[in-house]
Structures are given as structure tokens and as C-alpha cells.
């Protein structure tokens with residue numbers, strides 16, 4: 001008898017899995033039809049989503065309600081659709097600089113609005129009611145910063161409820177008494193799946209609701225849906241999923257919403273190779289969240305074993321943008337072998353709608369337990385300082401006559417310009433622009449320094465690192481974005 005039951009379980013699970021894969025594949029392949037193209041970069045603002053919300057107000061399929069306002073008075077809106085008994089509540093961007101899922105929510109809304117996938121949508125909307133609260137922290141989004149205008153982290157305000165954004169989230173959760181909650185965030189791109197060089201493109205957590213980290217039905221349902229979504233992400237980003245530490249945080253919304261009886265799924269969008277604006281990750285959000293909504297509506301997540309939840313590797317934070325391995329560094333006459341870990345930070349422009357990059361040495365020494373999005377084995381190469389190109393240029397327009405690869409190969413990493421631009425305009429040429437009176441600082445490889453140097457072997461310069469970007473001078477290939485301007 002036991003064997004028969006086992007066989008039955010296997011059969012049911014297999015059928016559920018193949019159905020799931022079929023719709024997931026279709027969602028992935030047809031994504032471009034539903035993508036909300038007006039949202040295409042991470043610094044989107046409240047006005048950008050308000051334009052879409054205004055359109056939805058005249059669409060009979062959706063109920064659009066103002067449910068609150070931010071400290072600075074920006075509307076918080078709940079968009080609902082469906083008639084089913086299972087309430088699913090999704091909120092995004094409580095941290096202002098975490099927009100990936102906000103974009104995915106509008107893709108999902110486009111999907112729900114369309115006439116395609118009608119059988120699947122009937123299943124979803126007759127069994128469940130979906131409620132979206134995109135961009136919970138619009139004031140933070142305006143500044144592209146994590147915190148709200150009170151200067152607090154909304155995700156530590158679930159108990160004290162001082163911010164109107166927090167009060168709105170709590171009130172909406174309570175009024176819906178949602179069965180499932182999707183708590184949608186972005187995380188650092190430097191997270192990796194533990195002990196691998198794979199970025200944690202998506203990380204999950206079914207938050208604990210007490211210090212004992214007990215697992216009741218509410219939490220276990222969240223774990224099951226996470227296992228379901230993990231299987232989807234593994235197909236498109238193999239190995240690139242992490243599991244968040246489940247220590248209980250009594251002040252956080254995820255932990256409390258789990259405690260208040262809503263099965264809560266935390267999704268963190270991390271990094272993906274060559275996807276700075278996270279548009280591939282956004283697509284993975286769309287596919288996996290929509291598939292999860294489908295499985296919730298059909299209730300076939302219930303067969304999933306929570307043992308598989310613990311098989312997801314833990315999140316770690318051991319990635320750099322660039323790792324240089326085993327380079328020779330001559331200091332005070334002696335050679336040393338070191339690794340370098342380099343990251344490239346984003347500095348916002350004044351209106352926070354764009355940014356430029358500034359590289360920084362994050363760590364140096366034995367970095368054998370760390371990984372890089374890009375890794376260079378620099379064994380046998382020596383770090384050398386770049387020089388100032390002796391010819392002075394009048395304006396940045398004169399840069400168009402320069403063969404930069406030749407200059408870098410000849411050992412130059414700085415170029416003098418008489419009329420430097422007034423602001424730190426992005427310089428798309430791989431040499432720092434300096435004022436004619438600027439003196440380059442003493443060459444030091446230290447944590448915090450801007451990584452600008454050349455890599456030389458047998459008196460040949462083969463690589464340059466400018467503002468943290470690696471340039472291969474033989475193949476003339478790189479992911480270079482911008483150098484810096486140094487005034488007097």
C-alpha cells in the first residue's frame with residue numbers, strides 16, 4: 001500500500017510540474033508582448049507609474065483605489081483584479097532604490113489586461129483576487145535612496161508605524177486579510193549563492209514569525225511557493241538563487257505579516273551578468289511571480305515538499321565587479337603577490353535620474369574565497385602606474401582624434417584638457433581627464449583608492465584598469481563605461 005501511495009504522489013507531482021513548465025515557458029517566450037516599455041531604467045519616478053495608474057482607472061477590469069499618501073503627499077494606490085476567494089497581495093519598492101519588481105508588476109498588469117492566455121487567466125481570476133501596491137516609498141524613489149523622507153527604513157517600522165507608508169501597508173494587509181503576500185525588494189548585486197561564483201539573481205525568504213523560527217501552515221505555504229518559483233528561476237539562471245537567513249526580525253514587515261496570518265514570500269532581485277538596469281531580472285520576476293500566482297489559484301503548490309526549501313543555497317556576499325588574481329605589486333623595492341577586489345559604485349546626478357560610475361578597491365590580499373563578475377588571472381603581471389599624456393588638449397572635442405588604445409599601451413592613463421567640462425560629465429573615453437595643473441597622487445594600492453593602473457609583463461602593457469574597468473589592450477575589448485574628471 002505504501003508503494004502505491006508513493007507512486008501516486010510521484011504521478012501527481014510530475015503532472016503538476018509539466019503543466020507548470022508549459023505555462024512558464026509560454027510566459028517567458030511571449031514576455032515582450034506584455035513588457036511595460038515606458039518603464040525601462042531603475043531610476044523611474046512616481047510620475048512615471050502615475051501615468052500608468054491613471055490609464056487603469058478607466059479600465060473596467062481593474063479596481064483602482066487611493067489607499068494612502070507618502071510623507072511628501074504622493075499617492076499610494078492599490079490596484080485589484082479578480083473575484084476569487086484567495087486574496088494575494090503584492091507590494092513593491094518600500095525601499096526607494098529597489099524598483100525591479102515595480103516594473104514587473106506593471107508587466108503583470110499588462111498581461112492581466114490583455115486578451116491572451118484567457119484559459120489561464122480565467123483560472124487565476126475566478127479562484128483568486130490580486131491586489132498590487134507598487135512603489136510603497138515614492139519619496140525615496142524620487143531621490144533613488146532606500147529610506148523615506150522621515151529618514152527611516154520602512155522595513156523597521158512594522159510595529160511603531162510612524163510613517164504613513166507603513167500605516168498604509170499595515171491597513172491594506174489587515175483589510176484584505178490576504179492569504180498570500182509578496183514582499184518585493186532588490187538586494188545588492190554583490191550577493192552570490194554560497195560558495196559559488198554565481199550571483200544571487202533572485203533570493204527568497206519565507207520569514208520567521210518568532211525567534212524559535214517555528215513552521216506553521218502559514219509559513220510552510222510560503223516555503224512551498226518559494227520551492228515552486230526556485231525551480232522556474234533555475235531553468236533560466238541556473239545556480240543563481242539564494243536563500244536569505246531566516247533570523248526573526250521583530251520590526252520588519254515580512255516577519256510581522258507572516259505572523260499576522262498572511263503566507264509571506266520575500267523576493268530580492270540581485271545581480272545578473274551584464275544586466276545593469278536589471279531588465280532580465282525583471283523578466284524573471286514577471287515569469288516566476290505570474291507562475292506562482294497561477295499555482296496559488298490552482299492550489300497545486302500544496303503537494304510540494306518544504307524539504308526542498310532548505311536545499312536552496314544560502315545567500316552570501318562574496319562577489320566583486322572585478323577580481324584580479326595573483327598580481328605582482330612592487331612596494332618599497334620588494335615584490336608581493338596580491339589579489340584585488342574592485343567594485344564600481346553609482347553616483348547619482350543632481351536630479352537622481354541618471355548616474356556615473358566611480359571605481360573603488362574594496363579589498364586586497366588573499367581573496368581566494370571571493371569571486372568576480374569578471375575575473376582576470378594576473379599571474380606574472382606587475383602593477384604599474386599610468387602617466388600623464390604630455391600633449392595638452394584644448395577641449396573634450398579634441399579627444400576624438402586620439403587613439404586611446406595606443407595611449408594606454410604606451411603607459412598613459414591621464415590626459416590634460418584646458419577647458420574641462422563644468423560638471424562630472426560621463427567621459428566615454430578610457431582615460432581620466434585632468435586639469436593642466438592637476439598633479440596625480442602618489443601611486444598606492446590601498447582599500448578605498450580609485451583603481452587606475454596598468455598591468456605589464458615582459459615590458460609589455462597588456463591590460464589597463466581605468467576607474468575600475470578592465471580593458472584588454474590586445475583584443476581591445478572591455479565593459480568600459482566612464483572615466484573621471486580631476487580638476488585642479
Ligand SMILES: [Zn+2]
Nearest residue numbers: 095098185186
Ligand atoms: Zn529592500
